[in-house]
Amino acid sequence: MEEINNIEVVPCxxxxxxxxxxxxYNQNGTKKSWDFMRTHDSVSVLIFNTTSHCFVLVKQFRPAVYMCEWEKAKTKTSQGAVKTEEGEASESQEGQSAAAEDTSSQWPPASAGVTYELCAGLVDKPDLSLEEIARQEVLEECGYDVPASKLKRITSYRSGVGVTGAKQTMFYAEVSDDNCVSAGGGEPREGELIEVVKVPLHEAMTFAYDERIPKTMGVIFSFIWFHNNMSPKYKISTNV
Incomplete structure (x- = not known):
């Protein structure tokens, strides 16, 4: 997962x-326009292992996150170079400026694009219910075989409303070690390279609010949902 090379950005x-x-369109008599992307809806699953009392997440490299981090690093480097050039440049300052320009063209480490997420997948199989699609994702990504009937629907919501407006439906699944039939890791034929990660229940809220850990909003929301609705059942504190 950490070996990213031969990077090339091309038009899509x-x-x-x-x-x-x-x-x-016209809104209240004013002509307007808005650019957007049409994409698939999706499902996500909060998985809780009742044997080890931990949440099961996935960790993977996200190119879009990586490119955002690269753009941010490039901007900071460029601003630093401009400030250096505004002053009286000595030979050493000129050397530092040149070094800054070289740095701006370098790619950040692959870890800059790695995020923690709920098990999730696209709704791109019209012959399957949302529960069946979620079940397949749990099996492929995390290795647990859970009947679709055991998936509890938490809620659905619009994600990326400014760009895509797609709907994601979130489920909750309780699993045990007995349900684990493989190591997971995703479907290699689809280019997936996923690492399964376990977060102990008593560390969940600390994990959710730690800004140093790159994660999706789905992780934060689902941990809060569990804390409010399910934690009394296990009599274990999920407080920070």
Missing amino acids: TESNYLKPFRLL
Whole structure:
């Protein structure tokens, strides 16, 4: 997961997952336009292992996150170079400026694009229910075989409302070590490279609010949901 190389950014002229559009419309008599992406809805699953009293998350490299971090690092480096050039440049300052320019072209480590997430997947199989799709994702990504009937629907919500407006439906699944039939890791044929991660119940809220740990909003929300609705059942504090 940590070996990312031969990076190249190219135009995306065709995609099975994203389709860009521009909407032209009138709102209260004012002409407006808005660019958006059409994409698939998705499902996510908060998995709780009742044997070890831990949450089961996935950890993976996300190119979009990586590129955001690269752009941020490049901007900071460029600003630093400009400030150096504004002053009277000595030979050493000129050398530092050149070094800054070299640094701006370097890629950050792969870890800059790695995030912790709920097990999740696209709703791209019209013949399957949301529960069946979620069940498949739990099996493929985390290695637990859970009947679709055992999945509890938490809620659904719109994600990326400014860009995609897609809907994600979140489920809750209780598993035990007996349900574990494989190591998980995703589907290699689909290019997935996923690491299964376990977060102990008593550390969950600390994990959720630690800004140093890159994670999705789904992780934070689902941990809070569990704390409010399920933690009394296990009589274990999830407080920070």
